[in-house]
Amino acid sequence: xxxxxxxxxxxxxxxxxxxxxxxxxxxxxxxxxxxxxxxTLLGDGTLTVRQDDSTREFHVRGGFxxxxxxxxxxxxEHAGGEGNE
Amino acid sequence: xxKPRELRRRIKSVENTRQITKTMEMVATSRLKxxxxxxxxxxPYAEALTEVISNLYSPELTDLFPLLRQPRGDxxxxxxxxxxxxxxxxxxxxxxxxxxxxxxxSQYGVRGVPVELHGIGRKGIGYFKYVGHDLASERDDIGDRxxxxxxxxxxxxxxxxxxxxxxxxxxxxxxxxxSPLSTPPRLMPILPVTPPSDSGALRASEAAAAxxxxxxxxxxxxxxxxxxxxxxxxxxxYVRNSMYRALAETAASEHxxxxxxMKSATDNAGEMLDVLRRNYNRARQAVITQELAEIVGGAEAxxx
Numbered sequence: 001x002x003x004x005x006x007x008x009x010x011x012x013x014x015x016x017x018x019x020x021x022x023x024x025x026x027x028x029x030x031x032x033x034x035x036x037x038x039x040t041l042l043g044d045g046t047l048t049v050r051q052d053d054s055t056r057e058f059h060v061r062g063g064f065x066x067x068x069x070x071x072x073x074x075x076x077e078h079a080g081g082e083g084n085e
Numbered sequence: 086x087x088k089p090r091e092l093r094r095r096i097k098s099v100e101n102t103r104q105i106t107k108t109m110e111m112v113a114t115s116r117l118k119x120x121x122x123x124x125x126x127x128x129p130y131a132e133a134l135t136e137v138i139s140n141l142y143s144p145e146l147t148d149l150f151p152l153l154r155q156p157r158g159d160x161x162x163x164x165x166x167x168x169x170x171x172x173x174x175x176x177x178x179x180x181x182x183x184x185x186x187x188x189x190x191s192q193y194g195v196r197g198v199p200v201e202l203h204g205i206g207r208k209g210i211g212y213f214k215y216v217g218h219d220l221a222s223e224r225d226d227i228g229d230r231x232x233x234x235x236x237x238x239x240x241x242x243x244x245x246x247x248x249x250x251x252x253x254x255x256x257x258x259x260x261x262x263x264s265p266l267s268t269p270p271r272l273m274p275i276l277p278v279t280p281p282s283d284s285g286a287l288r289a290s291e292a293a294a295a296x297x298x299x300x301x302x303x304x305x306x307x308x309x310x311x312x313x314x315x316x317x318x319x320x321x322x323y324v325r326n327s328m329y330r331a332l333a334e335t336a337a338s339e340h341x342x343x344x345x346x347m348k349s350a351t352d353n354a355g356e357m358l359d360v361l362r363r364n365y366n367r368a369r370q371a372v373i374t375q376e377l378a379e380i381v382g383g384a385e386a387x388x389x
Contacts (some may be wrong), residue, residue: 006129007233008325009127011129026309039306039308041315041319063319068146068306077322
């Protein structure tokens with residue numbers, strides 16, 4: 001499935017993934033491919049994107065997450081790159 | 086006719102000026118490029134927010150969220166935010182923005198609506214201070230690289246006051262970035278939030294018709310916490326992002342305007358140099374001719 005992470009300033013990530021673990025407003029949400037259309041608000045925490053052979057972590061805060069047509073759109077008010085934030 | 090030495094001095098000085106404006110043009114071009122990228126990079130986020138809000142919006146929500154509250158009749162108090170650049174040498178750029186702000190102020194003045202002016206950018210602040218107009222707040226630290234948190238800082242107090250009913254409208258004057266050559270000043274209402282679906286040219290009924298297929302699509306969404314909850318949480322994001330976009334576009338526009346201004350300054354200096362060089366050569370020739378005539382005349386006189 002495709003995952004995009006965008007912040008107000010730029011697009012932080014756009015690529016294929018095998019699973020996503022996201023911090024929703026009320027707890028973590030795990031997302032696997034072919035998830036039903038879903039929308040939730042994001043909390044503050046680490047978003048993990050698992051790819052075939054690697055794992056990438058991002059820090060996100062605020063905003064929302066939307067799943068539609070096997071695409072996860074993470075629209076975060078603040079989204080930091082891996083490790084550096 | 087001017088003396089060759091004076092002309093030479095002027096040529097030197099114009100050459101120096103041209104060198105400076107040329108450099109500034111190149112600096113503006115490279116900054117413009119980066120500012121343009123930032124405007125472009127901000128687009129997906131804005132589109133995502135707009136899409137979600139127009140999907141989840143329904144007229145009944147207006148009563149639920151103070152940010153959507155539309156004023157009845159004339160607003161009782163308005164906040165006008167004027168974004169200008171911190172630096173000059175960009176042609177009529179800041180002048181246009183200031184003129185637009187004055188226009189809006191006098192429009193409200195005629196209707197007797199009190200307006201508080203918030204200044205962002207040294208040029209606008211400087212002008213209104215000079216004419217003795219009070220500013221409710223001023224910020225000159227944002228510069229040409231606005232960040233999302235700048236927009237949040239500006240909007241937070243205004244949103245709060247709008248929600249308590251102290252303000253009835255918040256508008257921003259910024260420079261829209263159509264292209265580096267076209268950066269018209271624009272007035273954009275930020276609060277109350279006008280749902281994106283009916284802000285266009287669509288009439289209310291058409292808008293409703295256009296919205297329906299989208300709404301049917303959202304029915305399939307699993308929503309957490311709920312449509313209202315999501316709209317409530319996303320509206321402030323949308324407001325902050327409107328402000329961020331205005332800041333980012335103004336920054337890009339500033340560099341576009343400066344590049345244009347510096348380019349024409351460089352061109353003008355070039356033209357001026359052509360004329361000066363022609364005059365200088367003419368004057369130099371005249372001096373040589375005159376000296377020759379004098380020598381020949383002197384020789385003739387000795388012969389006789």
